[in-house]
Amino acid sequence: MGQKNNKRVTIYDLAKELNVSPSTVSRALKDHTSIGQETTKAVKALAKQRGYRPNVLASNLRNQHSNTIGVLVPWVNRPFISTLISGIEESAQRAGYNVLIAQTQDSYETEVTNTKALVDSRVQALIVSLAMETTDYSHFNDAVRQGTPVVFVDRVPMNYRGNQVMIDNYQTGYDATQYLIDRGRKRIALFSGSLKQKIYRDRYDGYVAALRNNGIPIDESLIGNSHRLSIEEGTALIAGMLKLSVPPDAVFSTNDSAAIGAMKYVKSVGKRIPEDVAFIGMNDDPMCTIITPNLTSMSHPAAEMGRLALRQALEIITQPDAETNTAITVRLNTKVVPRASS
Amino acid sequence: MGQKNNKRVTIYDLAKELNVSPSTVSRALKDHTSIGQETTKAVKALAKQRGYRPNVLASNLRNQHSNTIGVLVPWVNRPFISTLISGIEESAQRAGYNVLIAQTQDSYETEVTNTKALVDSRVQALIVSLAMETTDYSHFNDAVRQGTPVVFVDRVPMNYRGNQVMIDNYQTGYDATQYLIDRGRKRIALFSGSLKQKIYRDRYDGYVAALRNNGIPIDESLIGNSHRLSIEEGTALIAGMLKLSVPPDAVFSTNDSAAIGAMKYVKSVGKRIPEDVAFIGMNDDPMCTIITPNLTSMSHPAAEMGRLALRQALEIITQPDAETNTAITVRLNTKVVPRASS
DNA sequence: TTGTACGCGTTATCAT
DNA sequence: ATGATAACGCGTACAA
Numbered sequence: 001m002g003q004k005n006n007k008r009v010t011i012y013d014l015a016k017e018l019n020v021s022p023s024t025v026s027r028a029l030k031d032h033t034s035i036g037q038e039t040t041k042a043v044k045a046l047a048k049q050r051g052y053r054p055n056v057l058a059s060n061l062r063n064q065h066s067n068t069i070g071v072l073v074p075w076v077n078r079p080f081i082s083t084l085i086s087g088i089e090e091s092a093q094r095a096g097y098n099v100l101i102a103q104t105q106d107s108y109e110t111e112v113t114n115t116k117a118l119v120d121s122r123v124q125a126l127i128v129s130l131a132m133e134t135t136d137y138s139h140f141n142d143a144v145r146q147g148t149p150v151v152f153v154d155r156v157p158m159n160y161r162g163n164q165v166m167i168d169n170y171q172t173g174y175d176a177t178q179y180l181i182d183r184g185r186k187r188i189a190l191f192s193g194s195l196k197q198k199i200y201r202d203r204y205d206g207y208v209a210a211l212r213n214n215g216i217p218i219d220e221s222l223i224g225n226s227h228r229l230s231i232e233e234g235t236a237l238i239a240g241m242l243k244l245s246v247p248p249d250a251v252f253s254t255n256d257s258a259a260i261g262a263m264k265y266v267k268s269v270g271k272r273i274p275e276d277v278a279f280i281g282m283n284d285d286p287m288c289t290i291i292t293p294n295l296t297s298m299s300h301p302a303a304e305m306g307r308l309a310l311r312q313a314l315e316i317i318t319q320p321d322a323e324t325n326t327a328i329t330v331r332l333n334t335k336v337v338p339r340a341s342s
Numbered sequence: 343m344g345q346k347n348n349k350r351v352t353i354y355d356l357a358k359e360l361n362v363s364p365s366t367v368s369r370a371l372k373d374h375t376s377i378g379q380e381t382t383k384a385v386k387a388l389a390k391q392r393g394y395r396p397n398v399l400a401s402n403l404r405n406q407h408s409n410t411i412g413v414l415v416p417w418v419n420r421p422f423i424s425t426l427i428s429g430i431e432e433s434a435q436r437a438g439y440n441v442l443i444a445q446t447q448d449s450y451e452t453e454v455t456n457t458k459a460l461v462d463s464r465v466q467a468l469i470v471s472l473a474m475e476t477t478d479y480s481h482f483n484d485a486v487r488q489g490t491p492v493v494f495v496d497r498v499p500m501n502y503r504g505n506q507v508m509i510d511n512y513q514t515g516y517d518a519t520q521y522l523i524d525r526g527r528k529r530i531a532l533f534s535g536s537l538k539q540k541i542y543r544d545r546y547d548g549y550v551a552a553l554r555n556n557g558i559p560i561d562e563s564l565i566g567n568s569h570r571l572s573i574e575e576g577t578a579l580i581a582g583m584l585k586l587s588v589p590p591d592a593v594f595s596t597n598d599s600a601a602i603g604a605m606k607y608v609k610s611v612g613k614r615i616p617e618d619v620a621f622i623g624m625n626d627d628p629m630c631t632i633i634t635p636n637l638t639s640m641s642h643p644a645a646e647m648g649r650l651a652l653r654q655a656l657e658i659i660t661q662p663d664a665e666t667n668t669a670i671t672v673r674l675n676t677k678v679v680p681r682a683s684s
Numbered sequence: 685t686t687g688t689a690c691g692c693g694t695t696a697t698c699a700t
Numbered sequence: 701a702t703g704a705t706a707a708c709g710c711g712t713a714c715a716a
Binding site: 022024027034035039062 | 685
């Protein structure tokens with residue numbers, strides 16, 4: 001595809017050709033007021049003609065930053081996360097920033113490695129959603145210590161008071177559970193992720209509180225833990241619970257995939273949804289309106305969370321004295337998206 | 343989260359403290375054979391103790407590259423693309439490369455802008471899937487001319503002979519259509535993307551050839567063009583076609599989303615799938631096994647394509663004389679993934 | 685308004 | 701086995 005020609009034009013080339021100094025070129029190119037109109041115009045014209053492009057590598061070194069935002073997530077190919085990234089990328093692009101992406105594959109070790117790699121790449125800020133098993137956050141402390149601010153999104157650390165964007169997970173868990181209770185359900189199963197993760201812990205707490213406030217006993221056999229909350233794991237969880245002497249009459253799954261896996265199983269054994277088992281999921285992924293019956297879910301504004309996380313990052317970056325900033329926690333409200341499954 | 347302390351340790355700091363020269367430190371750090379065991383060990387120990395991290399910005403400038411791969415896609419939050427990216431990222435990580443991501447939002451203008459931005463960022467290679475309306479590829483010629491090799495994946499240019507990874511779209515279109523014909527269908531609708539895009543053009547050609555070889559006339563009213571092949575557009579397309587005096591008895595949709603939109607509509611008006619209208623999609627997205635009945639589709643190895651594209655990029659990068667390389671076209675075969683919808 | 689000179693941190697070349 | 705020096709390209713303090 002075309003000829004290759006690595007000799008890139010520099011400000012020195014332009015300077016020589018115009019018989020001015022490189023600094024004049026440098027200044028003219030960024031519309032420095034102290035450079036004459038004539039000169040500026042001439043420089044720009046030649047730059048365009050010669051196809052001059054600034055060497056970002058040199059500029060980065062000189063300015064000690066990369067104009068890049070790092071994004072570290074468990075997996076990019078999940079509906080919620082890919083939309084989150086889409087929101088981040090769109091905002092970043094508009095603000096003139098690049099986006100460097102890495103996935104942890106939900107592994108703590110990979111998270112540590114990649115955090116270091118991103119910091120080494122001198123990203124100006126790091127937007128992070130934690131790996132499932134992460135309970136030690138010291139690698140992020142290291143990042144901040146080295147001058148890379150961190151904004152957490154969705155899967156945020158326990159007891160964290162720094163910059164973060166999330167939903168109100170406790171309330172979401174409470175509301176989802178209450179929604180099922182309001183529809184007459186008494187034996188409500190919970191599909192949860194690791195309780196070491198704050199988001200799942202909070203949803204669990206909301207679930208327990210809702211049951212308690214309605215005088216419904218907590219039954220441990222109805223609480224299923226799952227590593228990844230995949231479709232397959234959802235199937236496995238419900239299969240186990242349907243064998244109980246008194247099986248659940250409803251399921252609150254803390255993501256949609258596991259709910260859908262369970263629904264598929266329930267349908268396959270001839271039980272009716274929602275009559276025999278009602279379902280409510282979380283995230284409101286597109287698949288909710290594809291399954292039959294459509295899956296009730298809790299809203300989860302992925303793109304918006306991405307935009308907000310990026311905005312926070314930008315604010316930190318542009319603050320001259322990052323030390324004195326007050327950290328911001330954005331906690332978004334969710335609501336039930338009612339559909340036929342409950 | 344911890345104290346901030348921007349003063350980063352450099353090889354000069356280490357050199358001074360150890361009473362050696364910076365070059366010795368630099369060499370020791372990368373296990374240069376000419377440095378004594380003792381010295382090397384001492385340097386590494388101190389580096390670790392002082393928390394030394396190389397300044398990638400400086401290294402990049404010196405080496406004239408960024409160790410980064412640029413990825414330019416229409417949207418990151420689509421099942422096929424997010425999985426493609428996942429494959430690229432995983433391989434890149436393993437090879438020690440960063441991944442810079444940008445989306446074109448299927449706009450030609452944005453594609454041009456972002457290509458330039460990525461080239462300016464000195465990515466070492468660009469992996470691109472074209473925007474829907476792109477028919478002029480000169481911005482990629484510019485990229486190559488400036489020394490940034492380009493690998494296309496999935497949505498590749500027309501009549502291109504450079505590096506690219508794709509599926510055999512003609513054969514895929516042919517096989518999908520033949521599959522419906524084999525099941526006795528005569529009036530087979532096609533849901534296509536823009537025919538200016540090679541992938542849709544090839545699928546269209548395959549569709550036409552299959553009909554022709556089976557003596558079935560081409561009916562223009564059964565060929566639907568769609569801008570984004572979204573669920574909504576699928577619904578709209580089938581709604582129009584069902585009004586025909588002789589409506590289609592099958593649909594070949596060139597992606598799964600549009601097929602599913604159409605299936606939802608068909609079910610909503612009380613027609614049966616596959617008895618009244620059979621369906622086959624493309625990509626084999628997860629949603630195929632969520633819809634009822636499950637959607638037959640054509641396989642589309644997204645993660646594998648990502649890995650292959652990255653490998654091609656790496657080969658080009660590591661080739662010393664890129665000029666003389668022969669370009670590689672990888673064309674993967676697909677197969678029908680049969681399910682209940684046809 | 686423009687030019688000179690230096691530094692950002694690393695690495696490669698050449699010398700010792 | 702180690703050191704001195706230059707260079708990558710840009711941006712800016714200081715000088716003119």
